Amino acid sequence: MELYTPILALALIATGFAVFSVIMSAVVGPKRYNRAKLDSYECGIEPTPQPVGGGRIPVKYFITAMLFIVFDIEIIFLYPWAVHFDQMALFGLVEMVLFIATVFVAYAYVWRRGGLDWD
Amino acid sequence: MILTVLILLPLVGALVTAVVPAAVARLVGLGFAAATLVAGIVAATQYHVGDGMQLTETYTWIDSLGVHYALGVDGLGLLMVLLTVVLVPIVMLAGWHEADAPGNNGAKAFFAWTLGLEAMSLAVFTATDVLLFYVVFEATLIPAYFLIGGFGRAGRGRAATKFLIYQLAGGLIMLASVIGLYVVSADAGNPSFLISDLAALDIDETTQRWLFVGFFIAFAIKAPMFPVHTWLADTTEKATTGTSVLLVCILDKIGTFGMLRFCLGLLPDASQWATPVVIVLALISIIYGALVAIGQDDVLRLIGLTSLSHFGFIVLGIFVFSSNGSSGAILYMVNHGIATALMFLVAGFLIRRTGTASIREMGGVEKAAPVLAGFFLVGGLAAAGLPGLSPFVSEMLVIIAAFDHHWVVGSVAVLAIVLAAFYALWMYQRTMTGPDRVGAAPVVDLDRREVGILAPLLLALLLFGFYPMPLLDVINPFVHDSLASVGIGQEGGPQ
């Protein structure tokens, strides 16, 4: 555990600094509010009303998120494998090639179906 | 071998009838029925009175469950087989035109299902493996279901469903007991369903009682007995009379047959333990059936309920455990078959003429159709147990046995005879005598074909009424054996 305590120290310092500056910004500095200023910025025009029923995000972002998850998982498996590769040698290689190939099948499918194309 | 043939003939017949063009279907069907009749007689000739189980054949069916395809007949089985093979052709002839009546599913289907039913019933009466028995026991329901649901009066669909549910319920309860028997035999180290093996087991008291309950409920529903008889009247009312004959005169016999075969044969101790209850139920059935019958307005319902009363007698006879009782019961099974068949068929002809089954709307038939009225009278008197007609003999035997058992039982049974005479004669009076119905076409009398159909039944009634010995000769040895298994010595068969 004591390997991690220093991180805690650094984290505390950093957090302290961040919080401090956020508060500072609130305290210091003039406060001359008006309605227009508090509107969300839209090039000076009247900001658009927010609908009930949910903000909506292009579906592409979901696809990206899913793909990210998939590959992140792959990476999770690759790291320990890489670190202890020397012990597994050929066996490790073959198994991982099979694994990567399998993931690649899905990857190919997504690619072909335009899952990777942004427009 | 002959028994397998006996079962296969109608089965094949059913399939053939189902596929041949409708024009010839009835002839084909009848042909197969006749062939079966012949086979049945052949089997009877090969049967040696008093040798116990005969014509046996045994093949392994499901090895890992110890199930066999095992057939054989003893006195009881033989009589039932003969009753079946005789009645089926008669029913077919009687239903020759009826099945084609509008709203029915056509003669072709009727004949096919009838043959199927015959095949299954024959299998039931000859099976000597409990599971085989159970299988065909349930299998009889399918043709019966389609016979009831497919032919007859409006509302038959409901009746058919009710019938099937009752029977299935009984069957499944029995299944529990069947499995129970199997488990017992398995624990005994030799898992088998063969009756011969099972009879050899000695099952402890409580287990016996549980198993007995299972079997008895199933057979009571089948037979029918009070309080699980309610499907009977509905069914006989809605179905065609032909179907009713098949049901009441053949199928229901499986109930009493089963009681003799399994309750007494396999679970004698439990049977004696249950005797008081069963006898009470039997007496209730006798009286209740008779009383309700009196109140009926629908002829077919009435006849159905009379057989409730009769089955009461049969069960009574079985469970008083005396040679008289048993012999009487078995004899009764045959006679009742004949008599009730006669009643149903006549009633069927009657209804076809009057166009109604309501007693209230009938009357004065005897003037227009004396022959019909005559048959009807004979049938009714037979049901009432008039001396000289075969049911009398069996009834007497049962009542004697009842008195031997306990005077109360006997006297209640006697009371039933009075009631029977009453409903029979009163029904006759209301339908046949009295003023003619207002504004109705005069009832045509029976034609030659119909007389030809009824005649053999009538003859049988008279013959066995005066000379029941051939039947008794077949019966007594069986009774001797079965009573011996219950542990009651033989004190001379009835003369």
Add this chain to the structure above:
Amino acid sequence: MTQYIVLSAILFTIGCVGVLTRRNAIVVFMCIELMLNACNLAFVAFARQHGNLDGQITAFFVMVVAAAEVVIGLAIIMTIFRTRRSASVDDASLLKY
């Protein structure tokens, strides 16, 4: 060690309750993920307790499964939204009895 187990139990319960009470399909779904992660925590904690790696390996696989579930779940839920304009599981009521 027990603290971890207790924590995981609490997390699991929260997720469980969430699934049963929340009405927004996405939220329900997130609660399910929470349950899975509670399981992970328990696995790792037990692995530490028993001093073998089975639990940690399991955690890996659970992550994979969770990922797969996310992908499939989002796909299904999206289709429903686009049809129904609503994420409420109460609106999904065509099928009953």
Add this chain to the structure above:
Amino acid sequence: MTEFVKPSIEYFELWPLLVVFGAACLGVVVEAFLPRSVRYTAQVVLALGGLVLALVGVVLVGQDVPEYDDGAARGVLAVGGTIAVDGPSLFIWGLVLALAIAGVLLFAERQLDGGVSAFAGQAAAVPGTDAEAASIAANREHTEVYPLLMFAVFGMMLFPAANDLLTMFVGLEVLSLPLYLLSGLARRRRLLSQEAALKYFLLGAFSSGFFLYGAALVYGFAGSLDFASINEAVRNDVGSQSLLLIGTGLLSVGLLFKVGAVPFQAWTPDVYQGAPTPVTAFMAAGTKVAAFGAIMRLFYVALGADRWSWQPMLWIIAVLSMFVGAALAITQTDIKRLLAYSSVAHTGFILTGVLGLQASDQLAVGEISSVQAVLFYLATYGFATIGAFAVVSLVRDSGGETTAIDRWAGLGKESPVVAAVFAFFLLAMAGIPLTSGFVGKLAVFSVALAAGAWPVVVAAVLASIIAAFLYVRVIKVMYFDKPVGDGPSVAYPSVLTATTIAVGAAITLVLGVLPGPVLDLAAVAGEFIR
């Protein structure tokens, strides 16, 4: 980190698994690289080929599985003891593969719906939009269903063969996830279908969460995930009993959900009704088979020594399932829902079988074991179900399949054959003699009775009476009721569906009349290995 030991991989014994998985992956590749025009053919051929190949593999493996150490059972522990290729596994593999072949045939059926399959032209297109119209006009169809099915099959094979909780969990998910998707792909009534998918997914994921936490707790108890060690730990009960008890409970929640046992049956009717009928057919049959395989392995192999803590629970659940399933089924007006509830009831019956004795040393000579009975029941149930649903997919009107029961009135006259076959399947489910269902019931009841679970058996008998009523009711509607409007019409299927139905009916009949061989096969399968 100590020295790495390379696990042995028994490629021969795992052949069926590998083939199925490979076929599935290939299917994805096909999906990715072949032009749309040829995909349908390619996929069907690929799927069927893979399944048949795997089936052959199962037979070959089955012929020479070595005896396991003590000789009581035969089998091999593959891949470092994570997969048990033993008799029951092989039996279930064979069964699943056979059902899957039937499933593929149903999936591939195109004739019923005017030249298109039962699956949505484009799942992503919002129903009622031009997009959907376009996809329909273009006669699009999702050929992805075949790879999905193959993955599901892979899961169904891995699930019952898993010899440790982790593998079992993975199998569970691999089997479930594709099914979630598949049940959302119906071409008609897409809202229902999507809703079914949503419910199935949410509840399924929920239950698998329970399973996982149970696994965690059991791991905490035993300190190991594989069944043999868990069994050991249970015997000399190390660790705290409460962990074990709760763990067992949670595990069984996950498993019982999959088989749709009360009180975890809520999803069954919705999903069965909403999913495309071919999917329902495949799912209803396959899932149950696989899941019961897993249940038996878990309870017998891992928790066998703890019998007395889980048996009472199973007693109650079995009884509940039978009664609730049968009772609710009676109230249904939709044939698919009715079949769903009846499947719940059947779950109860099979559980009755699970309650029996399984180890050969507990049995009298010639007595059949629980495993044997359950395996047989699964076989009978699987084929009857898949056949019944196949028939359901035939009965149609202008709006596609007509699943409302009252619209089935008069089917007996409209198409006697179809009605007869369906009636036959129903009778099989009701357990009428001369159908496979009867022998199945006989087997499970007798094992339960032999194990002294007579109350359950009595309950089962009563429940089957209720169930009988509901099947008879349907038959009555088909044969004796007046058709409403212009009655149902029966679409004439291509050889694919026809084959499936025919085979299903044939097997149901044969297993009813001559169950001997299959029973013996199940007996040869013997016990689970640990």
Add this chain to the structure above:
Amino acid sequence: MHLAPLAADLPDPGLAAFGQDPWWVILLKAVLIFLVLVLLTLFNIWFERRVVARMQHRVGPNVHGPFGLLQSLADGVKLALKEDIIPKSADKVVFLLAPIIATVPAFITWAVIPFGPVVNFFGHETPLQLTDMPVAVLFMLAIASIGIYGIVLGGWSSGSTYSLLGGLRSSAQMISYEVAMGLALVAVFLYAGSMSTSEIVAAQDRLWFGLILLPSFVIYMISMVGETNRAPFDLPEAEGELVGGFHTEYSSLKFALFFLAEYINLATVSAIATTLFLGGWAAPWGIENVWEGANSGYWPLLWFFGKLFCFIFLFVWLRGSLPRMRYDQFMALGWKILIPVSLAWIVAVATIRVISLEGNINRTYLVAAIAVLLVLTVVLMFVGDKGEKSGAATGEGAPAEADEPHDAYAGGFPVPPMPAGGAVRGGAAPLTFAQSRTTVTAAAEENHE
């Protein structure tokens, strides 16, 4: 699964030097790192502006202090004195939280960066590194990706279209390039046999991984630019499209925090690159031949920061010379080139490794294995983008969907609405782009009608 008992509990020998410090050393180190980072940021900003100015033939900031070195400090003070605006449509709490979340991880990552060998630190022998652990690099990646939350939350909570899109974009591109980055590192671990930074540095004493693993290095450098949203990949802040991107609505010190975080990340990725590929604090070869004291004492700091600034300069150089990429090209680069290539590269490296490990392996086994992957890769490269766009996989509706009149939900934009019962507070009030006049992405386009 019979696995080895867990040996990892006790840190492996390589890390023996760590976890021994008394509390004051730890504290001192932490403070030092913090200061270094802040100063570094200030310096970097100035540095960037000067260099870019040079490249554009300008002078750049030169007023405050020598060479205008204090320019960025002045900017900081100015920002602090600016008015602090919280839009009324914003979700206050998250809005305030976001900059903190973005900043803190940026600092923390530096905890495991090795600045130098074991030195005498105020009379106490300790390595010039706050701490180290068996999974240091993994730790860095994990913490770094926490920073993304800051950005996406900031974008979301502002309750403004631009912010939201900006946040989404940056998070999307960050995760996309994180994959490539992660894959690039695998090869390093493969050779170093460890994930602890100090051991990786130690493993490079003979040869820098940057040279033997050149492809990994290149991939890493590309993805690190993407990871930090720097030109030419600075699409989240594409002024022309998105105004300020996710921090459009931020002002005063909160904005400064985002700014700070961005520049620290800049330094962080550079530091990681230095550590993993350029031998960390080790002096460039040749030097210790002429002067063996080069790798001892505090000198390594020199080499470390030297290498670090090379990277910083590279960043600036890129910004000064390259135009901004288009978003689709950018994503395509990440997903369709970097990932497959790095996967292939990993396998290649592993293969080489195996061969070197056990010289006599039967080739067929190996060839078969490679063939599988090669075929797949080649096929993919070959068919390339010709893949038809049936929406099936993308979940995106077929084209026709866009022109559903008044269907706010058209165009395949399914997204969970805010929790039932509608918006709770300002920014949580659900967004729409329905009538927004902006023409940012095709995404927003389809929403117009």
